[in-house]
Amino acid sequence: MSIRTFGILGAGQMGAGIAHVAAAAGFDVLLADVALARAEKAKADIDKRLAKAVEKGKMTEEARRALVDHIKPVEGVPALAPADFIVEAVNEDETLKKQLFRQFDEICRPEVILATNTSSIPITRIAAVTKRPTQVIGMHFMNPVPVMKLVEIIRGLATSDATYQTTVELCAKMEKATIVSRDISGFIVNRILMPMINEAAYALYEGIGTAADIDVGMKLGTNQPMGPLELADFIGLDTCLAIMEVLHTGLGDSKYRPCPLLRQHVDAGWLGRKTGRGFHDYTAKG
Template identity: 60%
Template sequence: MEVKTFGVIGAGQMGGGIAQVAAASGLNVIIMDVSDAALEKGIGLINKNLSRNVEKGKLDAGEKDAILGRLKTVTTLEGLAPCEYVVEAATENEALKFKIFEDLDRICKPGVILGTNTSSIPIGRIAARTKRPEKVIGMHFMNPVPVMKLVEIIRGIATDTETFKLTWDLCVKFGKTPAEANDFPGFIANRILMPMINEAVFALYHSVGRKEDIDTVMKLGMNHPMGPLELADLIGLDTCLAIMETLYDGFRDSKYRPCPLLRKYVEAGWLGRKTGKGFYEYK
């Protein structure tokens, strides 16, 4: 199946970024979110990103207008019916994703591939909610999507070769570098990254060092562009907690136990950059 119209569920940071790179590759893109306000905010962020590229000379004004012209917004899943490929980038909530895929399976034409940007939930578990498990695949973009080159492509146990190849080719079309991962909790990226972040939170919890010093050690000592606590704030502490819980539930290994301090911050609503406060404060 040739993909001409690409659907994205979620106009937030991840969904908006995915929509931007898809439209920049020449595809018509339909973005779905639950409210006009959420969609306006998402389109506004895409416009801001593109305007910044125009100012830097990476894009001309005509190209920017063409990209924006390929974006359409809808507030119901039914609006995604014309798509040949749909990727879900909703909140990292298993019940929510299950409901979305059950509905997409009913709405989308046979043969349409249903991708998920989940960062940790098993693809096979999501695919089992549909009658097309061979057409369900993980397409895990990194944040921020327009900048980061990597996309993890995760096969479910039933994912067929055609679905995998088309997803791989789409990632290349988007200017990304795909990497294949098998369907285990956390896949590759978060299987390695999240325990590191969780351990940094434990180091803070046990007063091994101040947050600034923990981040400085990792930036200067290990040459990371961001410290783990800064990165957690960027990702969202609720997302970090959800991934750690998925890892712990999946493996039942104590090394994946979420730090109590991480849970405490999430319960307090201190989720990082998106709420203005996490391990650091943001004005």
């Protein structure tokens, strides 16, 4: 089957990023969220970023227009019925993702592949709620999607070779490098990254250093482009907590227990950059 139309559910930071790279690769994109206004805002934000690239001479005005014209904001799951390939990018919530995959299974043509951008939830469990587990796959983009080269691909127990091949080819068209992970909670990247972020939250919780010193320490001391607390704020503290919970319950080892301070920040609604405050305060920085 030739793939022309990408259906993306969830127009948050990841869904918008995936829409951007899919449109840049020439695919038609249906970008859906719970409300049309959210999908429209995501498209407007992509357009604003492209306008800056045009200003800086990094992109032509024609290329900008062509890219945004490929993105059509829509509302809800049913609007994705015409898609040839689905990528789900809603919040990291297994119950929600399963509910949406049941709906995709009903509305999408039988040959359509259903991919999830989950950061940590086993694909096999999501695939099992559909009647097409051979066509369900993990397609874990990195944030920010237009900048980061990697897509981590996760095959569920039933994922077919054909589904895997098609997904790898789509990643290549979007100029992404791929790695393959076994379908174990957290996969490769977050199995390693998230415990480091959680440990940084513990270091802050135990008063070992200030948030600024922890971040500068890891940036200058271990040559990371962002400190772990700054990175957590960028990812979203709700997403970080959800991933730690998947690691903790999925692997059953107490070393993955989420830091109480991380949980408290989420309880307070301090979710990081997206709410203006997380481990750091962004309200003054605009």
